[in-house]
Amino acid sequence: MSLVDPTDSLERQNEKLLKIADALMQRVEYGTEQSSAAYVQFERAALLEKRVRERTNELERTLDLLHQSNSQLAQANEETEAARRNLADAIETVSEGFALFDPLDNLVMCNSRFCRDFKDITEALHPGLPFGTYVQEISHSKYLALPEGMTSDKWAEQRLKSHRDRHVMFNVRLVHDRWLQVSEHRTTNGGTVVLQTDVTDLIRLERQERDRLKDKQTRMIRATLDHLNQGVCVFDENARLVGWNRKIGTLLALPARRLQLGASFSSLLQQLDDQIVFTRGIGRDGFRDWAYSGRPQGPISFEIKHGTTMTLQVFGRGMPDQGFVISVTDVTAEREAAQKLAEINEILERRVVERTMELEDALAAAERANASKSRFVAAASHDLLQPLSAAKLFIASLADRDQPDADRAVLSKAEAALGSAEQIIDALLDISKLDSDEGISFDVRPVALDDVLGPLCDEGDVLAREHGLELRYVPSSVIVDTDPAYFRRIVQNLVSNAIRYTQTGKVLVGVRRIADSARIEVWDTGPGISEEDQLAIFEEFRRLDPNASDNEGLGLGLAIVERACTRLGHALDLRSSLDAGSCFKVTVPLSGRSVRNKQVSRRIAAPVGLAQAGLVVLLVENETQMRRALTVMLESWGVHVIEAEDAESALSLLEDLDLKPDLLLLDYQLGPGPSGLDLFSEIKSRLGSLPCAIISADRTDALKEACKKETVELLPKPLDRHKLGAFLDAIADGSERF
Known part of the structure; x- marks a missing residue:
């Protein structure tokens, strides 16, 4: 059986249940515990008294804390108000206009100088004023002098746009020619500090200074123009x-x-x-x-x-x-000078033509005289060889007979003397042929070096053993283009000289292949040749040992070597130093580079093609005879020479002629005044870099280093015409030797 009717509504069922619960609760409370109600009431009263006492104590403590907090809050308010008063007093003492806006761009406070020049908006300045309203008030103030073409709204728009930056500084023009400098700075909490500074005096001083400088600059420009x-x-x-x-x-x-x-x-x-x-x-x-x-x-x-x-x-x-x-x-003077120079140039050209014709006549006469000398030497040598040969036969026939030892020694010396004379005549004949333009041609053809050097070294080995030396030859399979007869004579003289002047040690003959050439080298362990004597040994009848007998050399072997190499176009080099032996080098082109039966000109020392090049040379030499000799030789090679005897006259001559020469030949010692190197530096500063050769008898290392530093050629005295010709050839060909 159910306590509630299921057909009742939900509200009715809840109502019945509440009544049932209430009845049950009353039964429980008043049913079995009626006997202990007084004790329970007493216990409950005691508990309530305890709780009231605890709550009272807590409330008293809370009231104490509240009084303490109120006291601290009052003290803080007093300190805050004091700080505000101090801040207000402080910003009031600032000589500039000061305003502080909070992070929401509302005015917090400002001093009395802020916007003092905008008298029509001072009443609108109060705490809480928005920054935008402040800008609008300023833009419409009658005391603001707007720039030309600028409206109030446009000015306010630009002002608010600049307000977005963290730091802003600009000048504002007021009426009556007054100026304010406005600067804005962001605070750490996002607020804004605005400072207004009166800069009217500074602007006016700056304007006066600018006008003064402008007037001064104008006067300076005027003075400069008039100067x-x-x-x-x-x-x-x-x-x-x-x-x-x-x-x-x-x-x-x-x-x-x-x-x-x-x-x-x-x-x-x-x-x-x-x-x-x-x-x-x-x-x-x-x-x-x-x-x-x-x-x-x-x-x-x-x-x-x-x-x-x-x-x-x-x-x-x-x-x-x-x-x-x-x-x-x-430019009247310059044009007149140019006209005069043109006239002088025509006169000089005529003089050059006349001088060239005179030099050609003199050169032709010298060549005829030289040819006559060569023909005479050749004829005389041939005529002398006949009686010398007959005399040698007679002496040989006498030597075959029984003669006393004293007579035999005399005959031996006479035969040796005649042999020496015959060698001299042979050498003179060879030199006359090499110096002559007539009757000589070279049979240039492929020659196997081993076919020439091998037999020569076999022959020289006997002479080397007599001198207690070792002659060594390194065989070679190289084939070169040369005249075999003259080439054999060249190497023979070099090997003979090496054996003759070497006391102990050995002589080495070898070949090095270099690019398209072969270099024949003859090394010895002899006494060596000093640097100052390395040019002199190629002169006729020049021997370094004055005590040497005729049997030890006639002083013509190297002269023949030098002339033969020059006529054949073979480079001849020498590497030697005292007490360190010597090495003579002859460079010959490999087969296929030369032309057979080639007629070579005698004047190989003259630079090839210089007559067509038309080089202009500035020659500065203080010795008259030396300067004249160099001028004649250079002009015979087709070179135009400008002469000067010292640095001053050379610079003056270049300035008068307004001419840049192709190269410079400068004596190092020019007497009192600048040296040749000093003159080269001065010309270089005026005309730019020019090819230059320094001529000097000074052989010190200091001069060599100085020339090397300035990138100039050093030609030692006595001047070697072959080296000078090679230098001019390099300039005419556009070489980078200089």
């Missing part, structure tokens, strides 16, 4: 005269009343119509079109004739502001 030796006039973008100097009026003969500020270019040009003639460059119409082109003009340069005698050079250039400046220079 120039050129006439100068300046026009603006409308071709109106804005500046000029006194020289322009003097050169163009313009009266002062014509040169006025604002005068037009066209009127000035019209005033000169009857006085000037355009001679070189653009004409009158072209000049006028250039001036009125209406755009930045490019530079122009031309010449005019003023009157009958004066020549003026005019130069014009545009300026960035579309104006232009014109300068006028008197």
Whole structure:
């Protein structure tokens, strides 16, 4: 059976259940515990009293804390108010206008100087004023002087735009020519501090200083223009005269009343119509079109004739502001000097032609004399060889008979003397042939070096053993182009000399292949040759040992080697030093590079092709005879020579002729004054780098290093014509030797 009817509504069922629960609770409370109700009530009263006491104590403690907090809050409020008063007092003492806006851009506080110059908005300044409203008030203030073309709304818009930056500083112009400098700075919490500083005095001082400097600059420009030796006039973008100097009026003969500020270019040009003639460059119409082109003009340069005698050079250039400046220079003296130089040049050219013809005649005469000498030496040598041969036969027949030892020794010496004389005549005959232009040609053809050097070294080995030496030859399979007879004579003389002058040790003959050439080297362990003697040993009858007998060499072997190598075009080099032996080197082209049966000119020392090159040489030599000899030799090679005896006259000559020579030949010691190297440095600073050779008898290392540092050639005295010819050849070919 159910306590509630299931058909009842939910509300009715809940109501019945509540009544049942209430009845049950009353039964429980008053059913079985009626006997202990008094005790329970007493216990409950005691518990309530305890809880009331605890709550009372807690409330008292809370009240104490509240009183303490109120006391601290009052003290903090007093301190805050004191700080505010101190801050207000502090910002009030600031000489600038000060305002503080909070992070929401609302005015917090400001001093009395803030916006003091904007008297019509001071009443609107109060805490809580929005920054935008503050800017709008300022923009419409009657005390704000807006820039030209600027409206109040536009100014306020730009002001609010700059407010977005963390740091801002700008100047604001007020009426009555007053200025404020406004600066904004962000605080750490996002607020804004605005400072207003009166900078009127600074602006006015700066303006006065700028005007003063502008006036001073104008005076300096005027003084500079008047100081120039050129006439100068300046026009603006409308071709109106804005500046000029006194020289322009003097050169163009313009009266002062014509040169006025604002005068037009066209009127000035019209005033000169009857006085000037355009001679070189653009004409009158072209000049006028250039001036009125209406755009930045490019530079122009031309010449005019003023009157009958004066020549003026005019130069014009545009300026960035579309104006232009014109300068006028008197070049009458320069043009007259150029005319005179042209006349002098014609005279010099005629003199050069005459001098060249004289030199050609002298050269032809010298060549004829040399040819006659060579023919005489050849004929005399041939005639002398006949009786010498007969005498040797007679002495040989006497030596075959029984003779006393004393007579046999005399005959032996006589035979040796005749042999030496025969060798001398043979050598003279070879030299005369090599020096002669007539009757000699070379049979240049492929030659196997081993076919020539092998037999030569076999023959020389006997002589080397007699001297207690070792002769060693390194075989080679190289084939070269040369004349086999003269090449054999060259190597034979080199090997004989090496054996003759080597006391102990050995002689080595070998071949090195270098690019398209073969270099034959003859090494010895002899006494060596000092640097100053290395040129002298190639002279005729020159022997370094004055005590040497004729049997130890006649002094002609190396002279024949040098001439034969020169005529064949084989490079001859020497590497030697005292007590360190010597090495003679002959460089021969590999087979296929030379032409057979080649007729070689005798004057191989003269640079090939220089007559066509037409080089101009500045020769500075203080010794008259040396200078004259060098001039004659160079001119015989087709070189044009400009002579000078010292540095001063050389520089003066170059300046007068206005000429840049092709190369320089300078003596190192030029007497009192600058040396040759000093003169080279001065010419280099004026004309730029030029090929140069220093001629000197000074063989010190200091001079060599100085020449090497300046990149100039050093030609020692006595001057070797072959080295000089090679240097000129390098310059004519455009070589980088210098």
